[in-house]
Amino acid sequence: MIIVMKAGATKKERDEVLKRIRELGYKPHVIHGSTRDVIGAIGDERGKAVLQKVESMHGVENVLPILQPYKLASKELKKEASLVRVNDQVCIGGQQLIVMAGPCSVESEEQIIESAIAVKAAGAQMLRGGAFKPRTSPYSFQGMEEEGLKLLAKAREVTGLPFVTEVINPETAELVAEYSDMLQIGARNAQNFALLKKVGQLKRPVLLKRGMSMTIQEFLMSAEYIMSEGNQSVILCERGIRTFETATRNTLDLSAIPVLKGKTHLPVVIDPSHGTGNHHYVAPMCYAAVAAGADGLMVEVHPDPENASSDGAQSLKPVKFAAMMEKLKLFAAAAGRTL
Amino acid sequence: MIIVMKAGATKKERDEVLKRIRELGYKPHVIHGSTRDVIGAIGDERGKAVLQKVESMHGVENVLPILQPYKLASKELKKEASLVRVNDQVCIGGQQLIVMAGPCSVESEEQIIESAIAVKAAGAQMLRGGAFKPRTSPYSFQGMEEEGLKLLAKAREVTGLPFVTEVINPETAELVAEYSDMLQIGARNAQNFALLKKVGQLKRPVLLKRGMSMTIQEFLMSAEYIMSEGNQSVILCERGIRTFETATRNTLDLSAIPVLKGKTHLPVVIDPSHGTGNHHYVAPMCYAAVAAGADGLMVEVHPDPENASSDGAQSLKPVKFAAMMEKLKLFAAAAGRTL
Amino acid sequence: MIIVMKAGATKKERDEVLKRIRELGYKPHVIHGSTRDVIGAIGDERGKAVLQKVESMHGVENVLPILQPYKLASKELKKEASLVRVNDQVCIGGQQLIVMAGPCSVESEEQIIESAIAVKAAGAQMLRGGAFKPRTSPYSFQGMEEEGLKLLAKAREVTGLPFVTEVINPETAELVAEYSDMLQIGARNAQNFALLKKVGQLKRPVLLKRGMSMTIQEFLMSAEYIMSEGNQSVILCERGIRTFETATRNTLDLSAIPVLKGKTHLPVVIDPSHGTGNHHYVAPMCYAAVAAGADGLMVEVHPDPENASSDGAQSLKPVKFAAMMEKLKLFAAAAGRTL
Amino acid sequence: MIIVMKAGATKKERDEVLKRIRELGYKPHVIHGSTRDVIGAIGDERGKAVLQKVESMHGVENVLPILQPYKLASKELKKEASLVRVNDQVCIGGQQLIVMAGPCSVESEEQIIESAIAVKAAGAQMLRGGAFKPRTSPYSFQGMEEEGLKLLAKAREVTGLPFVTEVINPETAELVAEYSDMLQIGARNAQNFALLKKVGQLKRPVLLKRGMSMTIQEFLMSAEYIMSEGNQSVILCERGIRTFETATRNTLDLSAIPVLKGKTHLPVVIDPSHGTGNHHYVAPMCYAAVAAGADGLMVEVHPDPENASSDGAQSLKPVKFAAMMEKLKLFAAAAGRTL
Structure with missing residues (x-):
């Protein structure tokens, strides 16, 4: 000091x-x-x-101040990259690039199973889908809740894909953890410390999204909250920050990848769907994220975006997702990664 | 559309x-x-x-879109200003300016009672103080929790001042509501929808702080969450937004006062302590807020800022707070308000 | 260091x-x-x-770094507040509050003279009006140029009000200086260093607007550019910074007033017209600026805002301006100022 | 409308x-x-x-508004991508990726020639270097001016590389155009309309940098200024926008690439050196930019960054630049580009 x-x-x-x-x-x-x-x-x-x-x-x-305020998340404490394992099936942070894909919200059995089959066929290793949805408006669709979790589990049974889903309330966190393979903390809850502490006590890896106006340091402090409760399996997910620019929903901060890689041993994943808010921009940002050194991607895919209950404008159709994955292999190879 | x-x-x-x-x-x-x-x-x-x-x-x-997405909070629904009453003691949104003051955190019986007496003597109508603290670092002081609530109640007994305190978790919301006169939702929880719904079901007025990167429209949508659950007693509190400027902790957006007054019937309160992060700037921003039409102020006052457990740098000493309140009367009068 | x-x-x-x-x-x-x-x-x-x-x-x-990078603008060099004099008529930075008012652009002899008479009648001590206009679009009205300067001079003759007008090009800076009483550097040119150096060599006071994404420190560095060329008569003008909020055109940073007052001896003026972009918000922000300690105001007034060539939406009609000035006296008095 | x-x-x-x-x-x-x-x-x-x-x-x-305010820059007017030619030597916007590299400032004959030889050897097709420097502080090195232009011309003679250099003043624009192959408009002058008009009248391609707080639409309006004066050879350069994040000097907005590609026919180039302000982050952002579809890169390279007169912290040493160029070929190939 x-x-x-x-x-x-x-x-x-x-x-x-x-x-x-x-x-x-x-x-x-x-x-x-x-x-x-x-x-x-x-x-x-x-x-x-x-x-x-x-x-x-x-x-x-x-x-x-001279020192960084985080310890457990810091590279000073642990120099080698952390590998976060999901059920001994998937390993995030290693040489293999991990793609988590699926719809914003679970809407029906048909929709989630169709999505799961499609993203698996295209090469995704994990399914994503929201059952509890944090929506800006109280009048918007709030998710299928436990029923949605059951459908996600069914989609996992059918395809074998583990899934990640959001937890929005300490009161339902354990319920979500029972069904799911990985817990997601959304951007709006990235400094909901009661929730961070709660998931820190659960036995599931946590995908922590960066808050919309969170600095890199605050992002790592939120990871530290989870880790300080005992859960070391944290994955950092950059999903766009809020700036003055309105041409995109958020400004995807890809330089966060090398910055984070310099400060922490935790894996870094990019979500270009929320990061841009527009399906036209998702594929180029996927390629860029991998080129910049991301360990994985989270991509919204919906069989019928025009009728999605949420975030249709930023969702890829399965055929576009498959084409993106095909081209992504070239960039993964250039980055020395497998997919 | x-x-x-x-x-x-x-x-x-x-x-x-x-x-x-x-x-x-x-x-x-x-x-x-x-x-x-x-x-x-x-x-x-x-x-x-x-x-x-x-x-x-x-x-x-x-x-x-053509229409605003909020209804209950909208001036289109209800043209006259809403008055939010606290225990039939205090009324916010009327001709009288309301000042809520006290320390960032409750630290001891002596500290909170000394603070309450001091802010009452200077003319504040409500006490503020945190028992459950949302802190960026897991290693920082997290508040005295229920013990803090008891001390706040004791300070109320001594001075007669009703108090507002923060609620950070749906699981402890009812406990906080039992002790306190008004619930505060902090900036980092301003889009914690589980928490908003919870306080919408309680019978206490809610002081809702604007999130650091929340637009005015999103701010009103969060108020709408609380109101749509049945609780119409919502007070909006601007406390600074996050910008590129680093000379102040946040950028206090005082134009939010006339903007909100044009869109909603809810009262608007300003928090210059968090808004600037520096006790030197608190008094001028209090005067400015009142001149711009604020219905009230929330100000951090600590008997010994240098030894405060949190936010000492932005807290006023009682003597400075009293001097500020004295001068504030002139601006309140110019604005056609009583204090 | x-x-x-x-x-x-x-x-x-x-x-x-x-x-x-x-x-x-x-x-x-x-x-x-x-x-x-x-x-x-x-x-x-x-x-x-x-x-x-x-x-x-x-x-x-x-x-x-430990030291501030500016010297001449710094309060460390000169503790007492600087008074900037315009023609021995007006003095900015002293006990008297200075109001500069007038249309965004000079459009015709009738318009500028009508404006000048109206703002003088309401109590303004200086006229403002643009002859060279920096417009975002090449297809927008670019100003009447030298003809506009002549009309401003005519309005000065009629009313006795000195005027401030913008300079946008080193090549025409001397021309503007010949006609005008004070030079304005606009927000978009606040780091146009060639222009700053040029006005630093002229014998006219300079009103320097803060750039849209300029920190306080960079703002003072731009003042330092002018001063280091020999011209010490610099007035700093906060006119809103660019943030994520879209309810206002910019976010008026009133905390810049006490921050600047703590760092520099130069006078500080506020422009709520550009700061908010909406005439409904101008009066409350004028009151707030004065309450926060501003040395003056710059306000857009137009006899017929609906037919203005530029910035009509943020211009006050003369009758509203006069009403604002009337109420402003109360706040000026509360702030210990005369108007 | x-x-x-x-x-x-x-x-x-x-x-x-x-x-x-x-x-x-x-x-x-x-x-x-x-x-x-x-x-x-x-x-x-x-x-x-x-x-x-x-x-x-x-x-x-x-x-x-319904229509975009720009015409000449719009893809609606001209659907196919524009190719900007520099001296029939270099063509920007086509299948070949163009890399412009060199020091921030020209400092000496030895320095600029050594730089030019090094960047050419590594595969760069153009040299960059500043002779007139826009610096935040009046006390910082302001560039070698005409002497610097002469040295750039000498480096071109030696290596055959055409060069791009910044123009900061309409008064010296013609002088710069005489010596150089391409004119650069810096971020701080991106809305210096007098300068934009001036370079619009010159016969040199213009590399226009995005201003720090410029929206994509304003960026295209500035291009429109140049084009409306007759000069259609405009290259758009994203170099980071100003946000709340301080871990990087600016936030490089790579989503601007697909956004711009959807709105304009002009080529898009990325400057990761200014975009991040830190040489550690330059290579990953180069790879990401190419993966996202950039037409070229502008990279700062200095033979001795620790003794550079400006921007040393963000400059690559020649050996690191060469390694980056080597790896860049893989990403260029994945993107269907040659280098």
């Missing part, structure tokens, strides 16, 4: 800061500058509300 | 769209333009996933 | 950094931490591309 | 709007809805300040 004193700070103010730093268990170290003093405080600054206890003191201009 | 056809759309594509519109229960109306056709679809477009069912059709360039 | 070394940096890497720091004219100072070293480098870091010469070295994690 | 009337608008208000629409040369068409009327106005809405003349009328809620 570095404390920058104000240009005109008095000796008394500086001494107060030094005293406070020692009380907080740090070893202070003063650097006398030409216009101001700077104090280095040595010690672990994580897990304590230390910065603010100093930054509101008289004579202090600014306090700069 | 307006459907803009592509410049080169065929008659067949247009006819398909017309057919679909009729199937969805709307009356279509074609306007033949020089380069393209535009179709008006008459009917209530709220509460249905109608737009997307059309916008992914062949030949469609764009679908423009 | 603080250099944070990587956790695993070698002694050789650290020694290279120390050597480099000395070569660059700084005095290094090492703090040995438990997991990493931190190096303080004492010396003036402004005006040199020093940071980057260090931050790309092996073993360096991060370089943190 | 669609005019949405307010729910309670009177017949008189509607009739006034109809009258105004006819006066403006449009054919109005009323759709009577259940709660409000909607009016379609048929005619070319581009190049006229028509929208605002209607949207400030009584009874009007909203005016929605």
